[in-house]
Amino acid sequence: MTAAPEIKGWCPGALRPMLSGDGWVVRVRPYGGRLKSAQADGLASLCAAHGNGLIDLSNRANIQLRGVREQTHGQLLEGLRALGLLDDAVELESRRNIVVQPFWQAGDDTALITDDLAMLLAQDGLPTLSGKFGYAVDAGPVPVLSSTPADIRLERNSTGNLIVVAEGSDMGKIVSRSQAAREMIALALWFAANNGTHTRMGTLIADGKALPEGFDTLRQKSMCRQAPGLNDAGALVALAFGQMTSVALSGLAKHGDLRMTPWRMVLIEGASRMPVIDGIITTPDDPLLRVVACTGAPGCAQSLGDTRMLARQLAPHIQAPFHISGCAKGCAHPRAAALTVTATADGYDIIRNGTAADIPDRKGLTPDTLTKAI
Ligand code: SF4
Structure with missing residues (x-):
């Protein structure tokens, strides 16, 4: 087993x-x-x-x-x-968990608020949260980090206001630029006081916890996909x-x-x-951009098979995005994918429309038989 x-x-x-x-x-x-x-x-x-x-x-x-x-x-x-x-x-390194919208310009809201937030997170007296608890500063005209994990976000609504958002909620709180970082910290403090057994904001909100007053502005929907090229x-x-x-x-x-x-x-x-x-x-049509593959063997001690050699072998034959995982944990893509290949002790499994841990459609394949089965 x-x-x-x-x-x-x-x-x-x-x-x-x-x-x-x-x-x-x-x-x-x-x-x-x-x-x-x-x-x-x-x-x-x-x-x-x-x-x-x-x-x-x-x-x-x-x-x-x-x-x-x-x-x-x-x-x-x-x-x-x-x-x-x-x-x-270590505590400071762990707390300074901020993803920054990479297209910022010097002196714009993203750059300034990121500096403010890093400075506030360096101060003493903040509660110890999970090392995975993180922030995103994404203050361009349209959010580009919506699919990047973050417990607390700063983004802009459709009328151009800056809003602070708790992961898992469609609503944000309008804030000024000068108060934005402080409001993000205030939301982290609210989480620390209300999280119960939850370590992440998304699960707390999914559990039905109501946000404090002021989180009443609808977020902007965004489906930005990035590709190699000049911008x-x-x-x-x-x-x-x-x-x-x-x-x-x-x-x-x-x-x-x-x-x-x-x-x-x-x-x-x-x-x-x-x-x-x-x-x-450097080109958006490279087949390797279609595949997500974790470290696999031998880099990960838990892996039950090679992932990246296999990805290079399969990518030219598969036109849609797919996921190869070295074990059922599925670190590189914890969500469902149209096609997932999971290494097991008995060969590779194929899972369609599921995660690396879901029930496979085909089991026990080899790298050669996989190409045909896909
Ligand atoms: S999915 Fe498994 S094999 Fe791949 S990196 Fe995570 S633990 Fe390692």
């Missing part, structure tokens, strides 16, 4: 790394979601020196260095501190499976300052042409 996947319930950081199948995972949270060119280049060097040369971009726009050796973790932290990429304490803010490039090598990161750094996104993409600030870098996707 296949063992149930282990749920860890916390996220790694730089100061508190997590052990994985290929060594320690060290997560770095760039301030404001941005790496100056020199920081990106320095981070690439640290990854090559202390890790296995692989870097993941998480679905909350964080950077994860993989394969870090325990013996040199201290040296890595010194390097991160020198680059200005290290918080002073007003620069060049958006994609990473297959959200992963790049330290060499690729160093190559990106040569083109400018970088903004991390939650879409497995990196924005090169102000670039006016697409870069040519090994392993970096």
Whole structure:
């Protein structure tokens, strides 16, 4: 029988790394979601020196260095501190969990409110919430982070007002720019006082908890899909499976300052042409953009099979988005997908219109028989 996947319930950081199948995972949270060119280049060097040369971009726009050796973790932290990429304490690192709308312009509402929020989260006296509890600052004309997980959001309604939103609710509270970050913290405090056994805002709201007064403005619906290409803010490039090598990161750094996104993409600030870098996707029709695949074996100790080699094999044959998971946990895409392939102890299962853990339509396939079955 296949063992149930282990749920860890916390996220790694730089100061508190997590052990994985290929060594320690060290997560770095760039301030404001941005790496100056020199920081990106320095981070690439640290990854090559202390890790296995692989870097993941998480679905909350964080950077994860993989394969870090325990013996040199201290040296890595010194390097991160020198680059200005290290918080002073685990609690602070954990709390500063902010995804930033990556197309911001200097001095706009997104940039200013992000700074305000980071400053408030650095203060003492805030309640300790789950390490997964996070914020999104998304104050452009139309929200672009609606499908990015966040317990508390700042976005704009259809008449252009800034609103604070609790995850799981269609209503927001109108706030001024100067008070926006304080209102987000006030909502976090309300959560801490009312959450009962819930660790996340979405489940508390789904459980029927009514929000405090003022949350009475309808949110704007948004279905933004991003693709590699040039835009007003620069060049958006994609990473297959959200992963790049330290060499690729160093190559990106040569083109400018970088903004991390939650879409497995990196924005090169102000670039006016697409870069040519090994392993970096620059065209929207690349088959690898259709597949979501978790780390799989050997990088994840819980994986029951390879995922990414298989994804490269299958992607050219499948025209719709699909998901490959190394076990039933389905980390890379916890929701249902039209097509999911899950590795099991007895081969690969196919699940249609379900999650990695749902009852399969076909069981026990091999990489070769999978191609035909799909
Ligand atoms: S879904 Fe993938 S990354 Fe997550 S635990 Fe399973 S094998 Fe590991």
